[in-house]
Amino acid sequence: MYGLKGLYFIVAFIVVIQTATANPNKQKAPITVTDGNWTNVLEGEWMLEFMAPWCPACKSFTETWREFATWGHDLDISVGVIDVTENPGLSGRFLVTSLPTLYHVKNSEFRRYTGARKTTDLISVIDEKKWADIEPVSWYRDPKSIQMGVLGSFFKAAMFIRGVYSTMTDVYGIPEWLCYVIFAVLTILVGLILGLMLVVCCDNFFPAKYIPLPPERLAHKPSDDREDDTDIIDDTADGQKPSGETESIPEAKENAPVNPQSDESDLRKRQPQSAD
Numbered sequence: 001m002y003g004l005k006g007l008y009f010i011v012a013f014i015v016v017i018q019t020a021t022a023n024p025n026k027q028k029a030p031i032t033v034t035d036g037n038w039t040n041v042l043e044g045e046w047m048l049e050f051m052a053p054w055c056p057a058c059k060s061f062t063e064t065w066r067e068f069a070t071w072g073h074d075l076d077i078s079v080g081v082i083d084v085t086e087n088p089g090l091s092g093r094f095l096v097t098s099l100p101t102l103y104h105v106k107n108s109e110f111r112r113y114t115g116a117r118k119t120t121d122l123i124s125v126i127d128e129k130k131w132a133d134i135e136p137v138s139w140y141r142d143p144k145s146i147q148m149g150v151l152g153s154f155f156k157a158a159m160f161i162r163g164v165y166s167t168m169t170d171v172y173g174i175p176e177w178l179c180y181v182i183f184a185v186l187t188i189l190v191g192l193i194l195g196l197m198l199v200v201c202c203d204n205f206f207p208a209k210y211i212p213l214p215p216e217r218l219a220h221k222p223s224d225d226r227e228d229d230t231d232i233i234d235d236t237a238d239g240q241k242p243s244g245e246t247e248s249i250p251e252a253k254e255n256a257p258v259n260p261q262s263d264e265s266d267l268r269k270r271q272p273q274s275a276d
């Protein structure tokens with residue numbers, strides 16, 4: 001009898017321990033989603049809230065969202081929350097224009113939920129699959145897409161510049177007008193540098209190998225073709241005649257600076273020739 005009581009006690013103890021350890025698995029608070037780990041929402045079913053600490057409507061909605069999150073386990077979804085002030089990349093990707101914004105995510109399809117916002121409403125969205133009535137966001141606004149990623153980067157850059165601006169004014173006490181002058185100069189400099197890089201890149205990828213002939217040559221080209229060839233042969237023959245094959249290279253070097261002049265003299269010589 002005493003042993004059986006002990007067994008009951010042990011079983012009860014195990015059950016208590018199990019429920020205690022099982023509870024943490026149950027979602028209690030909304031999961032923070034960040035710029036760095038947002039791709040996790042592409043797996044499973046999610047409800048996301050975009051909020052900001054300064055937004056009054058978000059503050060009054062916080063309690064509802066927290067309550068809804070406790071239902072996440074039973075509804076078999078994850079409930080996430082995104083602070084747009086800390087994750088500007090995501091507010092760009094999802095093109096968040098009002099706060100709080102709610103999104104439903106399933107099978108990498110994103111639906112913006114604009115319906116009623118009481119906890120019971122939110123539960124029925126999932127439980128009765130009301131989300132299926134909402135049109136998913138179109139391909140060009142898909143948060144996974146490259147263009148929305150680029151937009152996210154712009155939002156990040158804008159946030160960064162705003163951070164720099166407030167540091168300049170608040171921490172270093174730089175007057176506003178000077179900040180604008182500095183940003184204007186920086187903008188022009190960045191433009192110049194980008195332009196220079198573009199020119200250098202073009203030069204590297206499309207080098208200007210072809211140098212057009214001077215107009216006199218072009219004019220005589222059809223009739224001069226044959227004579228040009230003979231001229232070239234003559235030049236090399238002059239260089240190679242007195243010396244052997246191995247010594248022709250230094251001689252060619254010596255001839256090199258004279259070449260443009262000799263070309264011109266060739267031209268002058270050739271004109272009477274062609275007239276003959």
Ligand SMILES: *[C@@H]1O[C@H](CO)[C@@H](O)[C@H](O)[C@H]1NC(C)=O
Nearest residue numbers: 031032033034037038040041
């Ligand atoms: C994303 O990261 C934050 C903190 O870095 C963490 O608290 C959160 O659980 C992560 N979210 C996901 C969906 O992994």
